[in-house]
Amino acid sequence: MIVISFVLLVAIACSGNGDILPSYIKPCTLGDGFANCVKEQMITSLPYFTKGIPELNVPSLDPVNLDDIVIDGNGLKLSLKEAKLHGIADVDVQDLKVDIDEEKFSLTFIANMSVTGQYAIDGRILILPVQGHGDSTIKCDNIKVEIKSKLTHVNDAKGEHFKLVTPNYNYQIEKTTFAFKNLFNGNKQLADATHEFANQNWQQLMDDLAPPVIKQIVRTCVKAINKFFNKVTIDQIVLGYKPVD
Numbered sequence: 001m002i003v004i005s006f007v008l009l010v011a012i013a014c015s016g017n018g019d020i021l022p023s024y025i026k027p028c029t030l031g032d033g034f035a036n037c038v039k040e041q042m043i044t045s046l047p048y049f050t051k052g053i054p055e056l057n058v059p060s061l062d063p064v065n066l067d068d069i070v071i072d073g074n075g076l077k078l079s080l081k082e083a084k085l086h087g088i089a090d091v092d093v094q095d096l097k098v099d100i101d102e103e104k105f106s107l108t109f110i111a112n113m114s115v116t117g118q119y120a121i122d123g124r125i126l127i128l129p130v131q132g133h134g135d136s137t138i139k140c141d142n143i144k145v146e147i148k149s150k151l152t153h154v155n156d157a158k159g160e161h162f163k164l165v166t167p168n169y170n171y172q173i174e175k176t177t178f179a180f181k182n183l184f185n186g187n188k189q190l191a192d193a194t195h196e197f198a199n200q201n202w203q204q205l206m207d208d209l210a211p212p213v214i215k216q217i218v219r220t221c222v223k224a225i226n227k228f229f230n231k232v233t234i235d236q237i238v239l240g241y242k243p244v245d
């Protein structure tokens with residue numbers, strides 16, 4: 001999401017469309033200070049972007065709708081539907097690097113995020129039987145995500161554009177807390193015991209649950225970035241850019 005913001009910032013800053021250029025955005029000039037400039041712009045403007053910019057068809061990024069998640073393995077079936085990711089508005093950008101010559105882009109951020117949705121669970125967490133369905137909240141403390149991507153150039157009739165391709169990513173999560181409503185049809189004693197056990201052994205559940213969630217986060221980012229790269233040429237978004245022949 002941060003990545004999206006970066007692109008938007010730069011895109012809007014330099015698109016020359018005075019009607020939609022927000023005053024808090026300043027263009028970044030190529031050179032030694034480029035990455036720092038972009039990073040600062042991003043941090044300043046992030047709260048604006050996460051709320052969405054209707055004029056530019058930028059959807060609100062907080063919350064983000066997730067595709068359904070279904071896990072079936074190790075004796076546990078768990079599905080999450082109508083899932084939404086919350087917390088992008090408060091991400092903390094740790095690092096951002098843009099190297100146009102080397103065609104490299106990398107971004108690291110930390111955030112406290114949560115996923116809400118309708119869960120259905122049946123099976124075992126390690127040795128403990130678990131069963132239920134209803135509302136759920138999965139709260140993740142200090143998720144750190146690092147995205148690295150190739151920043152390629154593509155041409156069309158309007159000129160040269162950036163495009164992120166083959167993004168890689170990795171992540172770490174400090175701690176996860178689960179809240180599943182209506183476990184065991186509302187049996188409080190069983191539900192309490194299950195929560196205690198699940199929250200102590202959160203890593204076990206997250207080994208299966210986190211990858212599809214993080215994958216969707218990264219995919220959403222990259223898709224949105226590329227949508228915007230597609231709308232602006234490089235010389236519109238990077239001051240001082242000279243095409244490579």
Ligand SMILES: *[C@@H]1O[C@H](CO)[C@@H](O)[C@H](O)[C@H]1NC(C)=O
Pocket residue numbers: 090091092110111112141142
């Ligand atoms: C996440 O929440 C914890 C506890 O409230 C806080 O110490 C930490 O700074 C937060 N992290 C971020 C990235 O906001």
